Structure formats: structure tokens, C-alpha cells
Amino acid sequence: MSGALASDLRNLLGEDAVLTEPGDLVRYEEGWRYGKGKALLMVRPATATQVAATLAACLAAGVQVVPQGANTGLVGASTPDASGRMAVLSLERLNKRLEIDPVNRTARVDGGVLLSALNEALAGHGLMFPIDLGADPSIGGMIATNTGGTRLLKYGDVRHNLLGIEVALADGTVLDAMNLLRKNNTGLDVKQLFVGTSGIFGVVTGAVVQVVPVPGQRATALVGCASGEAALALLRALERDLADVFTAFEVISAAALTPVFVHHEGVRNPYGTAHPPVYTALVELASTLPVAALDLAALLEERLGTLLETDVAEAITDVFMGRPDDFWAIRHHVSESLRGEGRVLAFDISVPRSRMAAFTEAARALLAAEYPFVRCCDFGHWGDGGTHLNLVWTEADAPIPAVNLVPELQSRIYDLAVTNFEGSYSAEHGVGPHNQRFYEAYTPSLVRAVNGALKAHLDPQGILGTTRL
Amino acid sequence: MSGALASDLRNLLGEDAVLTEPGDLVRYEEGWRYGKGKALLMVRPATATQVAATLAACLAAGVQVVPQGANTGLVGASTPDASGRMAVLSLERLNKRLEIDPVNRTARVDGGVLLSALNEALAGHGLMFPIDLGADPSIGGMIATNTGGTRLLKYGDVRHNLLGIEVALADGTVLDAMNLLRKNNTGLDVKQLFVGTSGIFGVVTGAVVQVVPVPGQRATALVGCASGEAALALLRALERDLADVFTAFEVISAAALTPVFVHHEGVRNPYGTAHPPVYTALVELASTLPVAALDLAALLEERLGTLLETDVAEAITDVFMGRPDDFWAIRHHVSESLRGEGRVLAFDISVPRSRMAAFTEAARALLAAEYPFVRCCDFGHWGDGGTHLNLVWTEADAPIPAVNLVPELQSRIYDLAVTNFEGSYSAEHGVGPHNQRFYEAYTPSLVRAVNGALKAHLDPQGILGTTRL
Numbered sequence: 001m002s003g004a005l006a007s008d009l010r011n012l013l014g015e016d017a018v019l020t021e022p023g024d025l026v027r028y029e030e031g032w033r034y035g036k037g038k039a040l041l042m043v044r045p046a047t048a049t050q051v052a053a054t055l056a057a058c059l060a061a062g063v064q065v066v067p068q069g070a071n072t073g074l075v076g077a078s079t080p081d082a083s084g085r086m087a088v089l090s091l092e093r094l095n096k097r098l099e100i101d102p103v104n105r106t107a108r109v110d111g112g113v114l115l116s117a118l119n120e121a122l123a124g125h126g127l128m129f130p131i132d133l134g135a136d137p138s139i140g141g142m143i144a145t146n147t148g149g150t151r152l153l154k155y156g157d158v159r160h161n162l163l164g165i166e167v168a169l170a171d172g173t174v175l176d177a178m179n180l181l182r183k184n185n186t187g188l189d190v191k192q193l194f195v196g197t198s199g200i201f202g203v204v205t206g207a208v209v210q211v212v213p214v215p216g217q218r219a220t221a222l223v224g225c226a227s228g229e230a231a232l233a234l235l236r237a238l239e240r241d242l243a244d245v246f247t248a249f250e251v252i253s254a255a256a257l258t259p260v261f262v263h264h265e266g267v268r269n270p271y272g273t274a275h276p277p278v279y280t281a282l283v284e285l286a287s288t289l290p291v292a293a294l295d296l297a298a299l300l301e302e303r304l305g306t307l308l309e310t311d312v313a314e315a316i317t318d319v320f321m322g323r324p325d326d327f328w329a330i331r332h333h334v335s336e337s338l339r340g341e342g343r344v345l346a347f348d349i350s351v352p353r354s355r356m357a358a359f360t361e362a363a364r365a366l367l368a369a370e371y372p373f374v375r376c377c378d379f380g381h382w383g384d385g386g387t388h389l390n391l392v393w394t395e396a397d398a399p400i401p402a403v404n405l406v407p408e409l410q411s412r413i414y415d416l417a418v419t420n421f422e423g424s425y426s427a428e429h430g431v432g433p434h435n436q437r438f439y440e441a442y443t444p445s446l447v448r449a450v451n452g453a454l455k456a457h458l459d460p461q462g463i464l465g466t467t468r469l
Numbered sequence: 470m471s472g473a474l475a476s477d478l479r480n481l482l483g484e485d486a487v488l489t490e491p492g493d494l495v496r497y498e499e500g501w502r503y504g505k506g507k508a509l510l511m512v513r514p515a516t517a518t519q520v521a522a523t524l525a526a527c528l529a530a531g532v533q534v535v536p537q538g539a540n541t542g543l544v545g546a547s548t549p550d551a552s553g554r555m556a557v558l559s560l561e562r563l564n565k566r567l568e569i570d571p572v573n574r575t576a577r578v579d580g581g582v583l584l585s586a587l588n589e590a591l592a593g594h595g596l597m598f599p600i601d602l603g604a605d606p607s608i609g610g611m612i613a614t615n616t617g618g619t620r621l622l623k624y625g626d627v628r629h630n631l632l633g634i635e636v637a638l639a640d641g642t643v644l645d646a647m648n649l650l651r652k653n654n655t656g657l658d659v660k661q662l663f664v665g666t667s668g669i670f671g672v673v674t675g676a677v678v679q680v681v682p683v684p685g686q687r688a689t690a691l692v693g694c695a696s697g698e699a700a701l702a703l704l705r706a707l708e709r710d711l712a713d714v715f716t717a718f719e720v721i722s723a724a725a726l727t728p729v730f731v732h733h734e735g736v737r738n739p740y741g742t743a744h745p746p747v748y749t750a751l752v753e754l755a756s757t758l759p760v761a762a763l764d765l766a767a768l769l770e771e772r773l774g775t776l777l778e779t780d781v782a783e784a785i786t787d788v789f790m791g792r793p794d795d796f797w798a799i800r801h802h803v804s805e806s807l808r809g810e811g812r813v814l815a816f817d818i819s820v821p822r823s824r825m826a827a828f829t830e831a832a833r834a835l836l837a838a839e840y841p842f843v844r845c846c847d848f849g850h851w852g853d854g855g856t857h858l859n860l861v862w863t864e865a866d867a868p869i870p871a872v873n874l875v876p877e878l879q880s881r882i883y884d885l886a887v888t889n890f891e892g893s894y895s896a897e898h899g900v901g902p903h904n905q906r907f908y909e910a911y912t913p914s915l916v917r918a919v920n921g922a923l924k925a926h927l928d929p930q931g932i933l934g935t936t937r938l
Contacts, residue, residue: 160625185900186904189665428654444646454657
């Protein structure tokens with residue numbers, strides 16, 4: 001079935017731009033962590049015009065297209081389904097353009113440029129793209145998922161740092177909105193349609209992003225908190241004065257923290273042999289100011305010391321000052337350590353910051369009452385209202401098989417977050433096939449209708465993407 | 470003609486919610502600075518449901534609706550045309566809800582709440598909505614125009630600080646997207662459609678905005694620059710270290726500065742009797758940190774002193790440290806002082822920051838060669854890439870009457886900005902009837918087509934707004 005299309009695409013793009021052999025396709029069929037399917041073929045155009053021509057050819061052939069950046073997404077949106085009838089459109093060759101304008105503080109890049117390549121090029125100018133992640137996605141993929149990361153508190157998400165966009169549309173045209181301006185108020189900001197919509201309206205072939213000076217110093221502390229409310233009081237107290245230099249406020253529950261030291265002996269446990277408190281907050285400050293003007297480590301230590309003399313103090317159990325790398329190592333080992341504890345069901349939830357403590361308590365209470373064999377190991381970006389609730393159990397203890405338990409727990413926890421706490425079932429990972437069911441459950445019908453109108457206009461044959469918005 | 474609709478609306482909303490007497494209508498027919506027309510009637514619903522019912526009634530009667538906030542816009546988008554057939558829908562009574570969540574750092578407000586009222590309520594919590602303006606618009610109007618202001622460099626525009634929105638649609642339904650979350654990545658961010666689109670897709674009845682701690686200290690300097698390129702070098706040099714606390718970088722040409730001291734004797738001229746240099750930059754730092762931790766005035770003085778020892782120094786002619794209120798008074802008197810000099814044609818242009826000096830030089834050269842009777846008095850938010858090029862002449866000197874000269878100059882200058890310098894004909898004021906002609910000239914057809922599809926879906930009868938996007 002792939003024969004005619006593959007040969008059309010080879011004529012358009014050259015022999016090695018198209019792969020059809022099953023062995024060659026494997027690495028495009030499986031995501032970094034999630035998502036696995038079977039592709040009809042893989043095609044890798046090298047310019048926006050080639051992407052547009054590829055889409056036109058696929059449209060003519062009636063073949064569904066899955067745009068794929070670096071394939072690091074977490075919701076299965078960049079891999080084909082199991083049918084073997086979808087074409088993977090990889091951006092891996094669309095990575096030539098990378099122009100930095102240090103006075104405008106912008107970079108103009110191809111959609112397939114990797115975050116690491118962009119930051120490497122920017123470093124020479126003392127600049128960076130401030131989305132901070134464990135993975136190394138492509139810029140196009142970051143736009144299609146509206147990536148957040150750990151420093152959203154200060155810098156915002158991809159949407160906040162995106163000035164312009166270039167998109168290949170399903171009909172083979174190219175929409176050029178490569179705006180270099182911070183202020184350009186001329187009607188509909190069309191780029192917004194392509195941010196966080198998983199490539200269903202078009203393929204992001206280029207972008208203009210705003211970039212920022214690299215901070216020269218960072219300071220971090222771990223603060224033990226006797227309760228979730230204490231962690232929120234700490235957040236508010238610190239934010240009042242330190243807002244300008246406050247880059248991260250991560251919170252880790254004892255249940256999520258303890259396994260880190262069990263599974264990673266190299267990671268130092270600041271609590272030693274004592275049991276950690278209910279929550280541990282990782283506070284980070286960063287600044288472009290030189291230490292001579294502002295000593296962040298001294299400032300943070302002094303501010304935390306002052307707090308210990310106020311009414312917030314009662315609920316603060318410990319304060320550890322330490323090196324950013326050491327403290328972030330703890331945070332970054334959480335997910336993996338939990339996988340060493342048993343079966344893990346990970347959530348990517350947000351609620352209003354003010355309701356975070358109440359939400360996690362309610363989730364815990366629900367689990368204790370109805371799923372006592374499940375441990376609630378929550379951690380996340382409390383400064384941004386995000387929490388990666390991780391539920392952990394062992395198959396032996398569970399009275400229900402995982403295949404039934406997983407969807408049941410998802411429904412219960414998402415319902416709690418969305419319906420009772422004005423929260424979201426996808427804080428930062430996006431929709432994708434993995435969250436399709438919840439998108440359908442929670443999206444207002446008026447919003448779905450707007451989506452439908454846009455889809456009918458931009459991709460009437462419905463050839464783009466695996467998500468149905 | 471207004472009889473039946475007025476009586477329908479009175480039945481729906483109460484007697485005094487509808488005005489039809491010419492004398493009562495006057496203040497809704499004329500904008501704060503621009504825009505003047507004739508209304509069929511004015512209707513002022515007090516809730517989102519009432520706004521929706523009003524739209525349904527107008528739709529049934531086939532009457533065009535002009536949504537109006539505080540009527541402070543600068544592009545004529547909130548006033549009716551001259552036909553006397555449009556209904557003004559004022560948000561002046563839709564101003565009851567104003568709920569602040571200090572831990573979430575958000576405010577949930579009705580669309581008609583004024584910026585001043587919001588900031589007054591926030592002040593009690595040490596918070597503010599960081600859009601800084603001369604006018605006092607409504608929040609709904611700010612969203613519909615995506616207001617920028619003088620501190621965009623640090624805080625961004627309205628779009629950057631908007632979390633949720635509630636919109637009454639033309640068919641009488643209410644779209645509820647009152648999201649309280651910083652991270653909510655669940656497909657199309659529908660609120661973006663209503664930001665900066667002048668009310669043509671719906672009437673903004675409510676919003677959730679993100680708010681920030683009020684800075685406790687500010688420091689300002691005026692820096693004389695021998696050229697536009699020198700001002701850009703200064704911007705870049707300061708931004709590198711000071712980014713975290715850098716809130717404004719305004720630049721005023723000598724031609725725009727001198728009239729301030731001529732027309733306002735109370736405003737002190739730092740240059741005394743000397744002629745000011747080509748450009749004067751107003752640099753502002755602000756911080757939430759206490760002076761004990763970071764003394765901004767000392768820091769700014771020290772940084773500028775250091776710069777005077779580098780190669781940037783050659784082009785720096787003067788450095789004055791002074792009180793923020795005094796220096797901002799100079800900046801805020803520019804527009805008005807120019808009106809004392811003759812006929813003024815104001816522009817609201819942006820170009821990439823790196824091209825600002827070259828653009829203004831090109832504009833000056835064009836004017837000198839072809840319109841030597843016109844003075845180019847430019848000033849603006851160079852830190853954000855914005856410039857309010859103001860062209861000034863006296864009728865006596867002009868060989869062409871203003872009615873012909875104005876559109877000619879607009880076409881020439883906008884063409885230069887948009888076509889030659891990748892700029893915009895509307896940096897921050899929006900489109901509206903005033904910029905309709907330029908919207909049509911410069912908007913890519915693919916973008917217009919997307920607009921058309923959205924308009925056909927959201928307002929198929931075309932009853933909303935005076936702008937045709």
C-alpha cells in the first residue's frame with residue numbers, strides 16, 4: 001500500500017528521505033517513554049516547502065500523517081497507531097536554520113532544531129531558551145506540546161516565549177507568521193492555534209523564540225514542611241520579596257522522597273537516618289546579577305532564617321542550604337526511584353496553587369478509603385500549581401488487575417482534580433491519544449465546536465495528527 | 470427603528486439598562502481620544518447572562534453591536550459608526566465580581582472592572598496587575614486590545630498575564646474558560662482567540678488574571694546617547710546583568726524632548742540650557758527585594774559608571790540619576806507637548822529591537838528628502854521594540870492639505886516599517902477602524918482566511934464589533 005506514496009515522496013525529496021523497511025522504521029514507531037505503533041513509512045523533508053509538498057502528497061494519497069519531532073513527548077502524540085497505515089513525518093532533517101539576534105534577544109530556528117543545539121548556540125551570547133527539561137525535544141515539538149518544565153514560575157511556558165511561527169498546512173501551503181516582534185497587535189495572533197494542539201492543525205516548520213540572559217548564580221535550599229499548608233505558606237512568604245529571582249518551588253512528599261535514597265545510594269539524604277517530614281520543598285533562586293551586587297546564597301539563608309522567627313516557623317521542620325546540583329539530583333531521581341518500588345501510575349495534574357494542599361489531602365483520603373493497597377507518592381511544581389501525583393502498588397497486593405485498576409484510578413483522581421478542585425488532567429504534557437478519553441470528558445462543548453470549525457478549515461480531510469480535539 | 474429592540478431589552482434588563490435619548494447617548498458615542506459616531510441605543514447589562522441575552526436580542530433584531538469597556542482605546546474600536554444603527558453594549562455595570570486569591574496570585578474579575586479598581590483591591594495584598602498605562606481601561610477592554618504599556622519588558626502584555634476568560638457569544642451562549650491555572654495543557658487555548666481581536670468574536674464578560682508582588686523600590690536614570698545605535702548598545706549592556714530587575718527602557722529623541730520643557734516649565738530639564746543629545750534613554754529598575762538586600766539606585770549608578778569605562782562610553786554623552794516620578798513626568802509629557810507644536814500624526818510602530826536605530830534613520834531620511842516641512846519627533850518603548858514616531862508640521866508650511874498628507878505619510882511610513890524592517894503598523898493599540906486599511910494591506914491571506922473561518926463559526930451574521938478582520 002505504501003508503494004505509490006513512497007515513490008511519489010522519493011521523487012519529491014530524494015531517495016533517502018523516505019524509509020519503508022520495517023527494520024528502519026522501528027525507531028520512529030516508538031516514543032522515548034510512551035507511545036508505540038506501526039508506520040506505513042517515514043518521511044523526512046528538509047525544508048518548510050518540502051514539508052508542505054509532503055503533506056500535499058499524503059493528502060492526495062489519503063494517508064494520515066503523524067508529525068514527529070524528537071519523539072520525547074509523554075502522551076503518545078508523535079507515534080503512529082497500530083494500523084500500519086500512518087506516515088511518520090519526522091523533522092530530523094529540518095534543522096539547518098538557527099539565527100541568533102542578540103540585540104533583539106531572539107532566535108529564528110527550523111522546527112527540527114533540538115533544544116540542546118539551540119542552547120549551545122545561544123551560550124556564546126550569554127543567552128538561553130529558558131524552558132528547562134529532562135528531555136531534549138525539538139523546538140517544533142515543544143511548540144506543539146507547549147512544554148512547561150521546572151522554571152515556569154519565572155519564565156513561563158513555551159507559549160510565553162514564542163514570538164513567531166511557520167507552519168505547513170495540510171493542503172500544502174505554508175503559513176508564514178515568523179514575527180520577530182514583542183509588540184505586534186494586529187488582530188488574531190494566529191500562532192496560538194498551533195501551540196499545544198499536537199500538530200492537528202499543521203506542522204510547525206519554524207519558529208522565532210525570545211531568549212533570556214543566562215543567570216550567573218543560583219542558590220538552593222531544602223525546607224522541611226510539616227504539612228501541605230505549611231509548604232504553601234512558605235511559598236507565599238518567599239515569593240513576596242524574592243519574586244524577581246525566584247525560579248523554582250518544587251515540593252516532594254515523604255513517600256516520594258524516601259525511595260530516592262533507597263534506590264540511589266550516591267544521592268545524599270539530608271535527613272540522615274531520621275524520617276523526612278510530610279513535605280520537602282526545593283527552593284531555587286537564580287539571578288543575572290553578579291554576586292558582588294546580590295549574594296543569592298546569603299539572601300536565601302537570611303530570608304529562611306527570618307521566616308523561622310515568624311508564625312510560618314511552627315510548620316517548618318528543617319532548613320538545609322546546599323548546592324543546586326545536589327538538591328536537583330534528588331528531585332530528578334524521584335520518578336525513576338518510584339519505578340523501583342512497584343507498579344507506578346503517574347499523573348500530571350494542576351490545581352490552583354491555593355488548593356494544592358487540600359487536593360492532595362483529598363486524593364490521599366480517597367485512596368486510603370477505597371484503594372488502601374495504593375501508596376500516594378506525590379511531588380511536583382507547586383510554584384506553578386502542578387503536581388505529579390504518582391500512585392504506586394505491587395501487583396501481589398492489588399485485588400484488581402492493573403488493566404482494570406489503571407483506568408479506574410485515572411477516572412477517580414481526574415474527577416477529583418477537575419470537578420472538585422478546578423484543576424486540569426494535563427498540566428504540561430498535552431492531550432495526545434493517552435489523554436483522549438479525558439479530553440472528551442472534560443472539554444466544554446463550545447470549545448470542542450471551535451476546534452471542529454478550525455479543523456474543518458485547516459485540515460478538512462483530517463489527515464494530520466493522532467489526537468482528536 | 471430602535472423602538473422594538475429597546476423595549477425588548479428593557480423587558481430583559483430593566484428600564485434604566487437602556488438609553489435611547491440623544492443627550493444620554495453622547496458619552497457612549499465618543500472615545501477618550503479617538504472615535505466618534507452615532508448610536509441607535511446604549512445597553513448596559515450587569516451579568517454575563519444578561520450580556521448573552523442582549524446579544525441574542527440584537528441578533529434577532531439584526532442590529533450590529535459595539536462592545537465598549539471604558540472607551541479609552543486608541544483605534545476607534547469601541548465607538549459606533551456614523552450610521553446611527555449600531556447598539557453600544559457598555560460594560561459599565563458588569564463590574565461586581567472582584568475576587569483575589571493571594572496564594573494562587575490571581576484575580577477573578579468581571580469584564581467591566583476598571584484597572585484602577587483592580588489595583589486598589591490588590592494593593593491590600595501587596596499585589597498588582599502589572600500592565601502600566603496612562604489610561605484607566607476596563608479589564609475586558611484590555612483583553613480585547615491586548616494592552617501593552619510601559620513595563621512590558623519585564624511583565625509582558627495582557628496576553629502574558631491572562632489565565633482565564635468568560636465570553637458571551639453572538640448567539641447568546643456563554644463560553645466559560647475561567648481557568649485559574651498557570652499550567653493547563655489540554656488542547657486549543659481558546660481564550661487566545663478573544664485577545665487583541667477587538668470584540669469581533671465575542672464580548673469578554675469575565676477574566677482570571679495573574680498578578681505580581683508590588684516592587685518596593687525603583688531607581689531611574691536618564692542617559693544621553695549620541696546615536697540610536699548607542700542607545701541599543703546601552704540596552705544590551707544593561708540587560709545582560711540587570712535583566713531580573715530591568716522594567717523599562719524608553720528612548721526619546723531630541724526633537725520629542727525639547728518641546729516638553731518649552732510647554733511645561735514645571736518639568737525640570739536635566740540638560741539645562743545645553744542642546745540635548747540625539748537620544749535620551751530613560752532606564753528604570755524595580756525590585757521586590759528590600760534595599761538592604763539590593764540597593765537599586767546604587768546598583769544602577771555603579772553599572773552606568775562601569776559602562777563609562779568601556780567602549781560603549783564614547784557614545785554616552787550624559788548620565789543623570791534621579792527620582793522615578795521626575796523622569797517619568799518628562800516621558801509622559803511628550804505626546805501632549807508635541808500637540809503644542811503644530812499638527813501631529815502619531816504612529817504606533819514596532820520593529821525588531823536590533824533594527825530600531827536603522828529604521829528611525831530611514832524614516833528621517835525619507836522625510837528629509839520628500840517631506841522637508843515635517844519634523845520627525847520619535848520616542849517610545851525601545852526595550853520592547855516599540856516606537857511612537859510622531860510627525861509634526863504646521864499647516865502653513867505644508868504644501869499639501871492634511872486630509873491628503875495624513876494618508877500619504879501613513880502609507881509611506883508603514884510600508885517602510887512593515888516591508889523593509891519586518892515591523893508592525895500597530896505595536897500595541899490594535900486594529901480597529903483606524904487601522905482597517907493597513908490590516909487589509911499587510912495581513913497574509915492565509916491568516917485572513919483563518920479569521921474568516923472563526924468569524925463564520927462564532928458570529929455568522931456578523932453582528933459583533935466595528936473591525937473587519
